[in-house]
Amino acid sequence: MPKNAAAPSASTRDRLLDAFEELLVEGGERSATLDAVAAAAAVSKGGLLYHFASKDALIDGLLARLDTLAVEDAENIRTATAGPVDYLIRTSVHTGSPLDRAYIAGSRLAQGRDPRAMQVLTDIRRRWLSVIEDAVHDPHTAQAIMLISDGLFVNSSLAGHEQAPQLHDDEAMTRLIAVIGRLLPR
Incomplete structure (x- = not known):
């Protein structure tokens, strides 16, 4: 595997955490659904689940x-x-x-x-x-x-x-x- 192949995944993971964080800060836990996190991070729900298998994993x-x-x-x-x-x-x-x-x-x-x-x-x-x-x-x-x-x-x-x-x-x-x-x- 190329040396920097993991960089996009790390970046996507951080974007997902950033989106989850933002949704929690702005709207509380109810607004931070998996669908909302994926949309806010501009990632498919499958992409989110690749990095975080569940909301518990995201938390x-x-x-x-x-x-x-x-x-x-x-x-x-x-x-x-x-x-x-x-x-x-x-x-x-x-x-x-x-x-x-x-x-x-x-x-x-x-x-x-x-x-x-x-x-x-x-x-x-x-x-x-x-x-x-x-x-x-x-x-x-x-x-x-x-x-x-x-x-x-x-x-x-x-x-x-x-x-x-x-x-x-x-x-x-x-x-x-x-x-x-x-x-x-x-």
């Missing part, structure tokens, strides 16, 4: 993608030059990044009570919390920082709405990080 693929992105993010938090708390807070704002989109898609599955999605999201949160606990050496402060991070993510999803608070510029983030610094044990 597993999406959750594996989410987990991979979250593992990378946890390492980025841990090794951030400005420190884990600074990095976490500054990256908690929804920007439409691959991690943001995969996380929202996983959340939509969890809202539908998919136990696999609920477990992956729980594992991600524990991983992030562990990194912050290691950085601040206090589980209660780490939990408060995680809740601030959650609030930033939710608040930023309202961005563009006229009544949404605009707290996402660099200056506002710097002030927030300074306030969080006052929470840290000495």
Whole structure:
């Protein structure tokens, strides 16, 4: 087999995952049927089934993608030059990044009570919390920082709405990080 023969399949697989993710984000689990995913990815249903034999397999693929992105993010938090708390807070704002989109898609599955999605999201949160606990050496402060991070993510999803608070510029983030610094044990 030629060296790059797998490239189109990988690309098709990613397009299918992207389409599934988009449908979940925009319309929830009910809108993300196999037919809708195939159509959104411009692939035949047979092509979708070649890569993902069932909707369960598609869900597993999406959750594996989410987990991979979250593992990378946890390492980025841990090794951030400005420190884990600074990095976490500054990256908690929804920007439409691959991690943001995969996380929202996983959340939509969890809202539908998919136990696999609920477990992956729980594992991600524990991983992030562990990194912050290691950085601040206090589980209660780490939990408060995680809740601030959650609030930033939710608040930023309202961005563009006229009544949404605009707290996402660099200056506002710097002030927030300074306030969080006052929470840290000495």
